[in-house]
Amino acid sequence: MGRMMVLEELIERVGGCAVIDGGFATQLENCGAKIDDPLWSAVCLIREPDLIKEVHLQYLEAGADIIVTSSYQATIPGFLSKGMSIEQAESLLQRSVKLAVDARDSFWKVVQNVPGNDYNRALVAASIGSYGAYLADGSEYSGYYGPDIDLDKLKDFHRRRLQILVNAGPDLLAFEAIPNKIEAQACVELLEEENIQIPSWICFSSVNGEHASSGESFKECLDVLNKSEKVKVVGINCSPPQFMENLISKFRGLTKKAIAIYPNSGEVWDGRAKRWLPSECFDDEKFKTFVLRWHKLGASLIGGCCRTTPSTIRAVSKVLKDRTQAQ
Numbered sequence: 001m002g003r004m005m006v007l008e009e010l011i012e013r014v015g016g017c018a019v020i021d022g023g024f025a026t027q028l029e030n031c032g033a034k035i036d037d038p039l040w041s042a043v044c045l046i047r048e049p050d051l052i053k054e055v056h057l058q059y060l061e062a063g064a065d066i067i068v069t070s071s072y073q074a075t076i077p078g079f080l081s082k083g084m085s086i087e088q089a090e091s092l093l094q095r096s097v098k099l100a101v102d103a104r105d106s107f108w109k110v111v112q113n114v115p116g117n118d119y120n121r122a123l124v125a126a127s128i129g130s131y132g133a134y135l136a137d138g139s140e141y142s143g144y145y146g147p148d149i150d151l152d153k154l155k156d157f158h159r160r161r162l163q164i165l166v167n168a169g170p171d172l173l174a175f176e177a178i179p180n181k182i183e184a185q186a187c188v189e190l191l192e193e194e195n196i197q198i199p200s201w202i203c204f205s206s207v208n209g210e211h212a213s214s215g216e217s218f219k220e221c222l223d224v225l226n227k228s229e230k231v232k233v234v235g236i237n238c239s240p241p242q243f244m245e246n247l248i249s250k251f252r253g254l255t256k257k258a259i260a261i262y263p264n265s266g267e268v269w270d271g272r273a274k275r276w277l278p279s280e281c282f283d284d285e286k287f288k289t290f291v292l293r294w295h296k297l298g299a300s301l302i303g304g305c306c307r308t309t310p311s312t313i314r315a316v317s318k319v320l321k322d323r324t325q326a327q
């Protein structure tokens with residue numbers, strides 16, 4: 001049971017609000033990675049594992065209490081379609097966890113004995129992107145998977161990757177940018193069927209600030225998650241920061257679970273052109289002005305998603321640390 005409580009323990013240890021890292025793919029690109037590929041950022045697991053570790057270290061140094069692995073778009077069928085064997089695909093999934101654990105351990109080894117350091121030993125969350133992320137057609141923002149996809153197919157899609165990631169030893173699972181209720185249901189059923197003994201968060205995407213990306217209500221979606229003891233945290237990621245106040249308040253009324261938010265910058269992903277379209281954005285200063293409001297409304301895990309960077313996370317972490325030090 002011990003391992004199921006790591007998120008609650010972290011939230012308590014940091015004084016009520018833990019910091020999630022920021023856009024991982026974004027920072028890989030800022031460091032020179034080329035990710036215009038069906039595997040998106042997961043292509044770096046093949047080509048540039050050292051860079052993945054370096055980006056984890058940058059987010060740890062910026063103050064992240066939780067780092068999310070590079071497995072968002074890493075899938076067994078995705079690697080197979082690159083001509084790899086199942087063994088190679090599974091070993092790349094394991095690698096995503098190992099790189100994050102190694103970064104966390106080596107960072108902690110250095111800072112834990114530095115007098116006056118205000119870091120916490122970070123947790124590693126294994127990222128599980130949606131089926132839509134694997135499709136690489138932008139459907140993590142539409143929730144439309146076509147007429148042939150049902151609950152069992154979604155469970156089949158997620159099962160083996162989930163097993164491999166859990167066995168690689170992360171502290172928790174992060175289901176990211178889930179766009180619809182059926183996939184939330186598939187994740188919850190898998191956690192039970194596979195008897196997963198580490199906690200999960202399940203975060204949705206939203207394109208209108210009211211509903212899940214599919215158009216389904218968050219009441220329907222959270223009703224599914226509320227029934228699971230294995231889902232410790234629910235939330236929103238990779239959606240515009242302008243939506244967060246409304247969505248945190250809405251979620252607070254729909255669940256007793258802890259709430260995570262890690263919005264993107266506000267730019268909008270064009271799934272066909274595979275680029276970010278400019279839109280109303282939050283810069284780091286704007287993030288800073290909203291962090292405490294988001295926390296007061298009910299978020300106890302706050303970070304950033306696409307197009308945010310270590311400097312965003314440094315800003316978020318500073319606001320939260322200044323607050324606890326003033327208390």
Ligand SMILES: C[S+](C)CC[C@H](N)C(=O)O
Nearest residue numbers: 040132133136137138269
């Ligand atoms: C969160 S989106 C920007 C990730 C990339 C998308 N699944 C694609 O491959 O186009």
Ligand SMILES: N[C@@H](CCS)C(=O)O
Nearest residue numbers: 023024025068072238
């Ligand atoms: N953890 C992933 C989420 C993409 S939406 C990343 O930051 O790249």
Ligand SMILES: [Zn+2]
Nearest residue numbers: 238264305306
């Ligand atoms: Zn994102």
